[in-house]
Amino acid sequence: MLTYITRRLAFVPVSLLLVSFAAFVILRITGDPVQIYLDINSTPEQEALLRGQLHLDEPLPIQFAIFTWNVLHGDFGTSLQFSGPALTLVLQRLGPTLQLVSLGLVLAVVLGVLAGIACAIRRDRVTDFVLSSAALAGQSMPSFWLGILLIQFFALRLGWLPTSGTGSVLHLILPGITLSLFLMPNFVLLTRTSVLETIGEQYVVTARSKGLSGARVLFKHVLPNAINPVLSFLGLQIGRLVGGSIITETIFAWPGIGRLMIGSIFQRDVPVVIAAVFIISFAIIVANLLVDIVQSLVDPRIRLG
């Protein structure tokens, strides 16, 4: 397994290089940071000064070479809009995003899987009908709309929770729920299907017929076999989670990495965007690796290597 992990990690730099190259080229060819940054009254001399400072007067491949060389030395460059090193800025904003994303993911997976199981074992009964319909409705509901509804209800009508911002654990609840509801429906529906398939298997029928209790069969025989598709799916969802986080952070004024990245894209602040993309890509790669490892632990039939 160690060889497997090492080999997977060896691909990380290649992925990161490709991702940053794509981001770099797209940002450079679609807008001019100097034009965006400077006041509309700026003089040609000022523009030339800034252009020189940012190496924007060089051809694109040379700009990328200079950039990559600096990144290899741990320097993503200085943010255009913020006057600090890009990586530091991104890391500052990482904490709030991690809080939000972990709460959203845990809620989505735990509640989603539980609801999925409930649907499966109460198949075609009221529970199944209600939860599956709710999941379908949730899947088709845009999360910005859902977020605004939650603010209207819990913060304005009931006054239980703050509308937005940071400051206490309570501030995390609404954005956390919004983000989890963005992911949860898929987990409900997938778990339901997967558990239903497993319940029909011969060995489950055997276990039931030899007199084991319902709960014991569920946790001992059904879940370990049904959970693997859910885990693979979880790996795929990490990327979507980042997208959901950008929307959630914007609605709830949450000072995370997603909003930083969006703002920097509009400003064509290449160092910050790429530093953020780096961190996010790295997180996605590591998360998927962890999912693989967990899968192999849960299901001995899967061998890594």
Add this chain to the structure above:
Amino acid sequence: MWNSSFGRTARLGAAALAVGLLLSASAATAQDKTLVVGAAVFPDNLSTSTSSFAALSLAYQTMDPLVLRDNNGKLLPGLATAWEAVDPQTWRFTLREGVKFHDGEAFDAEDVKFTLDYILDPDTVYGSKSRISAIDGVTIIDSNTVEITTKAPFPTLVRALSDIPIEPQHYHAAVGAEGQAAHPIGTGPFVFGEWTPGDRYELTANPDYWDGAPQVDRLVIRQIPEGSTRLASLLAGETHIIEEVPVDLIPRIESDDNVAVAAVESTVGLILTMDTRQAPFDDPKVRMAMDYAINKPLILEQMLNNTGTLLKGQTLTSNTFGHNPNLEARPYDPEKAKQLLAEAGYPDGFKTALTTRSGKYLSDVDISNAVAGMLSGVGIDLQVDVVEGGVYSKMVKAREMGPIHMVGWFSLGDADFSTVWFTEDSGRAYWKSDEYEELFAKARATVDQTEREGYYHRMMEILHEENPSVYMFGLPSIYAQSAQLSGWGPASDKILRLSKAALN
């Protein structure tokens, strides 16, 4: 049964939620009077060099300029108590005495000279630099008097200085520009507390402020980017002022007695500029037809909820020096538009396109679509192209904005700043008039205000007659405020002036 253990999980969850709620209830009470503002846009740091209105709005909490502007753009004494033109190229400023920076050091002429010299240094990148680049030198006469000499007569110097926060020389020498941006020190009404990018700026009142201590103890400016969340925070009592109220939410505010809309005309004139270098807009009759074909009052009512004003057939808003009060907007007259099109050789209209951004100006895309609908009534088939800001900036640079583009020029109260965009040298003009160019150059080189005003009045006449743009609206700055708040008003330049704001 299969689901025997779910009930217990649910009960545990409910208990956890209840504990959380109890914890929150105890944390919410505070004795201090804290004013909270919900801002739409935050600068990314507290450096003065960005010079955007969002950056200046934060900078002016801790720092002061030599010359202050009020909410309507009128100039008032700031760190300078008086100024006069000694000759057309020399201005003398008398500085306020007894003013101290937040760290206790005294403010004097050295700080003024340092700030201006620092900005004018060729190695400094500073947004407002071009506003004062005509300065030749700053001379200290004594500790409370400076003389600023300019390379040529420079009538907008005093107004330009209202955009320059004065920075402490001694502090800069110790910590540099980065140190000042990380922990700003100034002479302003509030003292820096804590800055969390993308989230909040916390400050405390400066009890020794030269214009009187603020009426509140603490000030928190929060960034809330989403308009409906911003409004929710005001309705929930979390904020007392919110910026940039979306037009469609105004009725919601008007229906609530605890909050009120506070709107004022900004100095941004929203116009539709036509590319007169090419057909069909090379023909003045076609440009005139465009003007008659658009029902501007109706758009103002429907899309801007009657906040903002109708431009009077010129690019300047009525609150700006140089505005020509004798001009009127052309009325909505589709028959006349059709007739003009026929005379110009387009009896069946033509196909054209309008370039706009989304969210740059209030209701920009909605206004564009309404214009397209109205133009179709006279046979002009207008396609609305919404482009992203970066792409827009590329089009600006290439000087290819398409046949028509929507743009808002701000004047900050003086015609010079927005009339420049119709001159060839600005790189943003799509029309050329020799007389206009000549008048612009004369106005820029004249210190006598009455004479200057005459030039601008004539320039507005030319803009009206030649109609290189359809002049639409003076855009409003729309805020909303809590009924608890007094001593504050909406600002035409979007800068928060909070030193007199009080909470009851």
